Amino acid sequence: ASIFSGNGTENAENRSDLFSEILRDEAVERLYELGKVSDASGYLERTFFSPASLRAINLIRRWMEDAGLNTWVDQMGNVHGQVEGSIANAEALLIGSHLDTVVDAGMFDGSLGIISAISALKVLYINGKLGKLKRPVEVIAFSDEEGVRFQTTFLGSASVAGILPITAMQISDKRGVTIEDILKENSLEITEGTLLQLKYDPRSVWGYVEVHIEQGPVLERIGFPLGVVKGIAGQTRLKVKVRGSQGHAGTVPMSMRQDPMAAAAELIVLLESLCKHPEEHLSYDGHCSSFNVKSLASSLVCTVGEISTWPSASNVIPGEVTYTVDIRAIDDSGREAVIYELSNRMYQICESRSVSCIIERKHDAGSVVCDPELSTQLKSAAYSAFKRMVGEIHDEVPMLMSGAGHDAMAMSRLTKVGMLFVRCRGGISHSPEEHVLDDDVWAAGLAILSFLESFL
Ligand SMILES: NC(=O)NC(NC(N)=O)C(=O)[O-]
């Protein structure tokens, strides 16, 4: 039987210890409000330091203050809301997610983790318990997890984790605007010194927890509103530029063309076939011994999400085609083997077509295993949320892998990490169809509240 399919909680409604007004009604209102803060009219888009992101920063900061937290915004645009612990110098619990979005995004990806953490702390605040937390608790709304504008991701969380190199400031977007330029526009400047100030000392951090929509179909299929994340797939982002010889669509004979568009089409179909059937492509020349191709195939995914061409006119054979590649797998050596094989085959194809091919590695994040002990604590927090809402439950809280990336990947370089997944309709995400049931938002808030209560 699926829990909270929307009708199992009517008797829970009026139980005052479930704080439905804050953890569900107000949290859902805030999700819709934040979901309207967009750089575009007609769809949701919020990118690094964009005007909408600046409005989102102020809105989230107000909500943090409404929960009794001390707030500040750091030089990389991360919003912090913190409460001191009753034990001086105790290591801090960090709870976070991201305030930026993809293009034409759903309103829950990132925002749910921020809003439900703030709501859980607000319940403690209203009940006079905030000051009784033994250790400091800090909510962080990270400024750039998706990496939509600069293709490098985790700019916010990487700066807190201390793994953002100063060279990142020179990364430019499609219009040649660098991260340094954007920060300057906001009268901010990042130097080695400021990066050192942004970095948290691992000795002052107890752990990092992130609540996030599953962005997959598992929880809905098994009928659970919450699950605990075992690990997060590694990811690589490439930028491929194919250059040929620009010409007249009507006069260049097919046999004499060096057409980068047709070449790109062949390269993209090759990528798909390699990721669908890696066992058919990966040569067993010893490179592959360190991983199992079968297990690789079960988690290997690849996507070409962006493509552009120059000069992009219907009667001109393009001179250049540029596209992005996103490759993910649970197994890092498997992902590397795929990239190795792919690159070799790409150069061969371009050679045979007399076009040139430049493959730029824009982003790499190794796979992450969540801390087992922290995951067990999150499991019991989810369990107690279910019990409070619908009484006894007889199944285990599910554990599952994440194909999506998360700020927890960057934060795992600073401290132990754990993640709680929230069921989303049809597993749909990175789409305006993304949706979470109000009662599942409630369950997420209650689970965080239960988790926080273990620090009282
Ligand atoms: N939760 C996410 O949607 N993360 C996204 N962003 C990164 N950096 O992975 C992604 O593409 O999976």
Ligand SMILES: [Mn+2]
């Ligand atoms: Mn996302």
Ligand SMILES: [Mn+2]
């Ligand atoms: Mn996300």
